[in-house]
Structure formats: C-alpha cells, structure tokens
Amino acid sequence: MSTDGAAAFLTAVSAAVRDAAGVPITRGTFTFDGGGTPEQYLTLPAQPIVSVDAAAIDGVSVTDYKLIDGRLWRRLGWSHSCEPSVITVTQTCGLETVPADIVDLVCSLVGLAMANAEDGGYSSRGDLTQLRIDDYSEGYNSSASGRLAGVIELPDATRNRLRARFGSAAGFVGFR
Template sequence: MPLAPLALVADLVARGVAVSAEEEPIVNVYLDVASALVRDAAGTPVSQTTSTTTLEGDGSLRLRLPGLPVTSVSAVAVDGQAVTDWTLRSGVLVRDAGWYGDVQVTYTHGLPAVPSDIVDLVCRLVARALVEYRSGDPLSRPVTQERIGDYSVTYGGQEAATMALSAVQRARLAARFGAGPALVRSR
C-alpha cells in the first residue's frame, strides 16, 4: 500500500497557491513525487507507518531498526521462528541471546504528524512544478517547425516538470532522520 503524501492540496492553498479543479489530478501526482523525493533523502517514510523488514543478524545483542522513530514492535522472527525474548529500547531490539540469521520484524515507525517544515518543503517543490506545468501554454513554447503551404506550425514539446532537492536539503534530511549507515563495523 503506497504511503499518503506528506502534504495535501489544502496545504498548498493555505500557502497561497491557487489550485483549480482541473489541476488537482496533476497536483496530486506532484505531491506524490515530491513526497517520494523527501522520503528518499530522509531514508525513512517520515510519516507513521507499519512495516515488515528483514535484517541480517550479526551476532550482536543489539539490532537497530530503520525508520526512526520506532514506536512499537508487533512481531519478531529469527530464520522463520517467532521469538519473544527481546526488548525495544530507543529504536533498537535488544536480545541476550544475540541476533543471528535473518531477523524479520514487523513494527510501527515514523512521526505521527508530518512536521510543518517538511509539509512546506513538499509544497515548495510542488509549487515550482505547478508553475512549469502552467507555463505549458502552446503560445509560450518555441516554434520548432513551420510550413507555409496549407499553413502548419509545430510547437516545441512540453517537458515534464522536474523536481529535485538540493544537495544541502538532501544532507539536512539525511542528518535529521538518520538516513545512511549508523555504524560501520570492520571484522
């Protein structure tokens, strides 16, 4: 099941961006795309969700779960066998017997409410894309071909609106939400 966007059309309207009924379908696509960009940079869903993931146990007593903050764990299995001799501490599963093999975990993680600065970031990305979309008026595009006999004009194709986060924005999201390796261990 896909995650809900990190911002809604109502959030755009609240920031002064007018969205007509005809534009709502494309704006919803842009909201999904912008949300995916932010989630990718953050390395986490940001908004609260329940996930099942398989992690490789390395024998240590602690197993860090991705997608902070972790609020609850509903099931843990090691190599397909359910285990209950663990505790959850600050997003880490602790087990006296250690974690070996493939560890499958079902857990709830992410923030219960999307922070306002994240909503604003998504809205800014969408607003820029919407401006590009709106400038797609054929009269504002360059003429790429013109024929005089039986008059014909071909306008340059409209490129899809592009969205991207700057390197600084990506780094800030990664630092804030813990994307990337938390610990590098050598053997």
C-alpha cells in the first residue's frame, strides 16, 4: 500500500468519525453559520470552545457579546429585528489532544481498509457475513439494505456513541 493510499484512508476515516461526532473534535478555527433569534444566549455547536474570534448578524459584525459556559450571551439577542437572521461565528474549538480511544478507532478502521485493499477484496469484504473452513464456504449479504458502502462505514452504535460524547452541530447550518 502506498503512502498516498494510507493517507487517503486516514482522511476518509477521520472525516467519517468527525461527521458521526457532529463536531470537528480536533482543535482548529472554524466558521459556523446558523439562524439567529431574539434570545440572549446562542449555543455554539462545537465544544470545547477555546475562543470566539468574530461574530456577525446578517453580515454586520458585533462585539458586544460574552462567552459563558460554551454559549454566547448578548444583551440585545441574536437578531436585528423580529425576522430571522443569519449568525456567523468564527471560533477556535476542539481538543488539543485527541483521546486515545478515538485515535485507536481511526487507526483500526484505516488498518482494516488497508488490509482489505491489499487482499484485493476492498469492494466486497464488507458484505462477508459468514466463513466456514471445512468444505470451504463463504456467505455474503446480498440485500441492498444490509450492504455497507465500504469498510470504513461506522456502525450505528459507534455513531451514536460519538454523537453523545461530543455533542452535535444542531442549531447551526454548517461549518467551513
């Protein structure tokens, strides 16, 4: 397996884990867009928050906010009128060191993907449901609903655990 192939698997698995968690996990600066309300508190999607670098309501910069317990407080709320507003927040968030169990999860999935790619069975190995050695036999899941898109697809239980542990980006449209 080439270094480029391993790097591609690492990128794909890391993205899948971040997607399942609903937040970036690793430390970085991200810009989030979402809907504003007249409420004074705005819950920020990615935790833990290190700092808020900028905030804007409908493209107009605001500086009269305070970061309190992972939420932004602003006396006048998070809209310029009673109509919906678009809030843009640039924040530095995430963990400085990724927890060992998350690193292990990513490495395990990358190793599985690499092993399957080396064996030439990357496209079908995720469908193997049984293997019998005596009088050799293999069984594959042939239903479309049970088939995995690839070996790096995270099981629902793992996705749920990551989402519960790291929170979610609910309330914001996305990050860039």
